[in-house]
Amino acid sequence: MAEFEPRIVAFVCNWCTYAGADLTGTSRIKYAANVEIIRFPCTGRIDFMLLLKAFASGADAIIVSGCHPNDCHYTSGNFHARRRWMTFRSLLDYLGIDVRRVQFSWVSAAEGAKWAEVVNSTTAAVRELGPFTGYRQLAGAGIELGG
């Protein structure tokens, strides 16, 4: 039986984590191929709804990553993001969504190794949790066929 391969979507900021992920590659560090990276100018731009949309589209887990506090390319975008995630994560938990499926991190442009570590550990954790079919099943449910 084929082992479950998690599909992970990563929302990352251009200036830090995206550059950091590039460094991972140029450093020839191998890491799990389960992640699909989506580039944003800043974590402050990441709408919480995008996370839910990613789950509905088939993601089993999500990584959200950006610049360290005080290092945001736009000065404070990541501070706003932090507040948003604190609030949203608590809501997800309250709804019964396992917050281990959403990993938040600060990965700078110099932290190629850290990016690999974040992806690898998230992939391993989600492999244990299994596919997020519970969420995907909601899509398409509740519609009467107009027979």
Next chain:
Amino acid sequence: MEELRKRARELLATGEVKVVIGYGEGSAGRIRPLFITDPAGAGVLMFDERCLANLAVYLLKAEVKQLGKAAGTAPIRNHSNGLQPAAESQVSDETVRLIGVADGKAVDLPTLASAEEYVASVSLEPAAEEKEALARIERMTMEERWAYWNEQLSRCLKCYACRAACPMCYCTQCTVECNQPQWIPVPATPLGNLEWHVMRAMHLAGRCVGCGECRRACPIDLPIDLLTKKIGEDVAAGFGLRAGSSRKLEYALSTYRPDDREDFIR
């Protein structure tokens, strides 16, 4: 509530306000919102333990604003007051004055500053039953919570009564009404309903005063106030901001402190 009626008569007679928004007897022992524009009509105003509805929603309704400066009956006990709309520049001392009602007394609050002073003497924390309702979900396992919320939210009709009744949902064009792209689906499917209520709860983060009007308005009694109240508690605990406490309250999600604390970002 003769004090309340007397106050209303005075305010209307002097032209200080053009309309008094309060409560009156409705059908079958219910309460209904009333709009008194003539001092002679103030006799039907009343206030008792049934008066829970948050009338602040009318302070932001175009047809009521058109009448002129309003005096709003603000039941302080359930956090209904005009301070959060004031913090968002939706009302001011020029457009509104409050008549606070708590513990059987009508308290004249001629300015928002006086309202803020009064509110500071009252606890805005949720009442014991509300805390228990919130905690009940917290005691459930993750599977139980997911099952509970899906069961409840799949019943949602997308009638948007929750939005219409909420004083803080005053956007003239709500996110759900954008269809390029259709961010929140129109049909009342389980997924669409979840997305709607999550979005609404997040858009109310740090803004929800916990009046419970959304739940009272819901024709099928969905416990959606738990979501907005839960976030309200998180924001108060995490950022020290409680909606309805000040006419100058910061908006939690557009401000920050460099030392905001969390324990989950690696």
Next chain:
Amino acid sequence: METERRILTREAFDSLLQKAVAAGQRAYGPKDLDGRIDFAPIARLDDLSTGHVQTTQSAKFALFPKVEELFSFHREGNAQVLDEATEADTPETLLLGVRPCDAAAIASLAAIFNWDTRDPQFNRRLARTTVVTITCTHADEYCFCTSVGGGPGNSTGSDLLLTPLEGGTYLAEVLTARGQALLALVPESSTPANAVDKESRLACVPSRFTAETVTAKMAVAFDREGLWREQSLRCLGCGACAFVCPTCACFDISDESNGIQGKRLRTWDSCGFSLFTKHTSGHNPREVQSQRWRQRLMHKFVYMPDRLKVLGCVGCGRCSRSCPVDMNILEHVTKVAEVK
């Protein structure tokens, strides 16, 4: 033609329901859901709540679901392939325990859905729905069926009309071939019941106005801005009334697709929403709530009788019970009828 009347024992009624479900019918009836009485799937008579006056929501979901797929589509190479549901996708539905007002509402819905286009989805569902109505032994101050051509024991729209008798039995009036076929599932309920007095068991619902008077007066009151403004000042435009109403049939259509496949969905809508009549140009002919409130009443009491020969209100009172700010349709319509 004499209506066939039978006595249905509780056991026979229970057996009828269970046999219908076993034969593949989706059965819905009023159920006690944590204190709120509303339609839910039922499988046996014990599931059915009977002590209530009215359910929160109507039974229109059986004919006009809150979300319905009209068709779906997908791409095969360069071709678009349309997938339409067939008759086989329409389930046989049994509505058990609706009130006479709910049964009467079916005629209003059928008029709307067959006005110019004969709506295929609605008509297929209607052809496959059996309506078992339980008459009203109690009413409340929100009910006004007798003012709009109905009554607590009326048979319009019902296949079987049941009146509760002593000891959990029912008087069953067989009104249609569908009703006949349903009752035939329990041949043991063959006691004739001609001597039972139905009328004395029914609730008293005093008539408050006549529909013809209201229709005439309301048309004349169209321009009375002050009247409509006063009535609607507290209205929040929330949509609850339209959604719980058994005759409201406004709908929205939306496509959900991802470019490769998708579906076209029909969902409930409300004329009370501020955007309901907003044009792409930005112009909104019903910009203020008073215009929308007037439209609601005019549609139900003037436009529908004028054009479809049927009222758009059956006096069930659900809108008033559900309204968060106590808009009371009976009160408002009565006021309009009193306009000089």
